[in-house]
Amino acid sequence: MPVDSCKDAIELLLGYLDGELGPDVVSKLEQHFGGCAPCEEFLKAYRATPQLCKKALAAKMPQAMADSLTGFLRGALKKS
Amino acid sequence: MADAPCPFSEVDGPPLHAQCRLRVGFGDGTVGFLERARAGDLSAYEGLVAEHRDAVYGLALRFTRSEADAAEVTQEVFLRAWRALAELPTEERFGAWVRRVAANQSLSRLRHRKVASQVEVPPQGPEFTERGTLIDEVPDGARDAEGLSLDAELGRAIELASDALPEAHRQVFLLKDVDGLSYEEISEITGESVPAIKSRLHRARLAMRAAIDRFYRDGDNI
Numbered sequence: 271m272p273v274d275s276c277k278d279a280i281e282l283l284l285g286y287l288d289g290e291l292g293p294d295v296v297s298k299l300e301q302h303f304g305g306c307a308p309c310e311e312f313l314k315a316y317r318a319t320p321q322l323c324k325k326a327l328a329a330k331m332p333q334a335m336a337d338s339l340t341g342f343l344r345g346a347l348k349k350s
Numbered sequence: 351m352a353d354a355p356c357p358f359s360e361v362d363g364p365p366l367h368a369q370c371r372l373r374v375g376f377g378d379g380t381v382g383f384l385e386r387a388r389a390g391d392l393s394a395y396e397g398l399v400a401e402h403r404d405a406v407y408g409l410a411l412r413f414t415r416s417e418a419d420a421a422e423v424t425q426e427v428f429l430r431a432w433r434a435l436a437e438l439p440t441e442e443r444f445g446a447w448v449r450r451v452a453a454n455q456s457l458s459r460l461r462h463r464k465v466a467s468q469v470e471v472p473p474q475g476p477e478f479t480e481r482g483t484l485i486d487e488v489p490d491g492a493r494d495a496e497g498l499s500l501d502a503e504l505g506r507a508i509e510l511a512s513d514a515l516p517e518a519h520r521q522v523f524l525l526k527d528v529d530g531l532s533y534e535e536i537s538e539i540t541g542e543s544v545p546a547i548k549s550r551l552h553r554a555r556l557a558m559r560a561a562i563d564r565f566y567r568d569g570d571n572i
């Protein structure tokens with residue numbers, strides 16, 4: 271797999287972070303990152319994206335709903 | 351007590367091995383909610399539910415975009431989980447199981463719901479020159495590359511960006527990056543192949559990253 275451009279490098283990021291690329295591709299990729307500041311920066315940003323999104327999209331069940339969940343389970347499970 | 355019988359013991363049975371206690375989710379020697387719930391203790395089960403309900407509700411809410419649906423899915427999941435406790439010996443397994451069932455339930459609700467079909471815009475990634483060189487438009491220092499801080503405005507921008515993903519991309523992205531399911535679990539739930547899921551995940555992450563970068567570049571007007 272050639273790594274001739276930033277586009278090639280970015281295409282491989284998921285496989286790279288999942289540890290699924292062969293050693294030759296990894297070394298070409300790391301060589302590109304080493305010589306390309308925007309890609310190196312992009313790699314960091316890409317890697318941080320899931321955690322950031324996870325924090326942003328987390329939801330908490332409202333207390334009233336949590337109370338009715340408890341009530342529902344008590345009713346349903348005591349019968350069973 | 352290392353070579354005594356433990357495999358997660360029973361309430362009032364022999365004590366758990368230290369390494370098993372960790373797997374059950376408690377390293378401090380106290381008997382955990384899961385063990386007590388597995389022995390039929392309903393109030394311990396309520397404690398277990400309290401620890402996992404936000405994850406289940408959040409998953410269902412993001413998927414169905416309906417508080418009422420998410421509340422019903424959460425009820426159904428924990429009702430079924432009680433009956434499945436015998437097969438869920440660790441809190442990790444319990445957590446994975448409730449997420450998986452929540453995803454299945456949410457998806458089946460979505461499939462039954464008649465939604466006016468929206469025009470889907472393909473996910474947008476970073477921009478390149480004709481020669482494939484990355485165009486980095488975020489000014490130096492403006493981007494918090496490690497993404498450690500999250501303020502309300504950025505959070506809102508991320509919500510809008512995830513809502514704008516094509517539905518199949520959005521689902522894969524949510525299940526993997528927000529809810530932490532494995533590729534194989536997502537494949538079972540969505541019926542897609544693992545390579546297709548990875549491709550969608552990559553496109554979705556690029557689109558999310560592009561949206562976050564636009565936020566850093568332009569301020570809050572995404």
Ligand SMILES: [Zn+2]
Nearest residue numbers: 276306309484
């Ligand atoms: Zn590059």
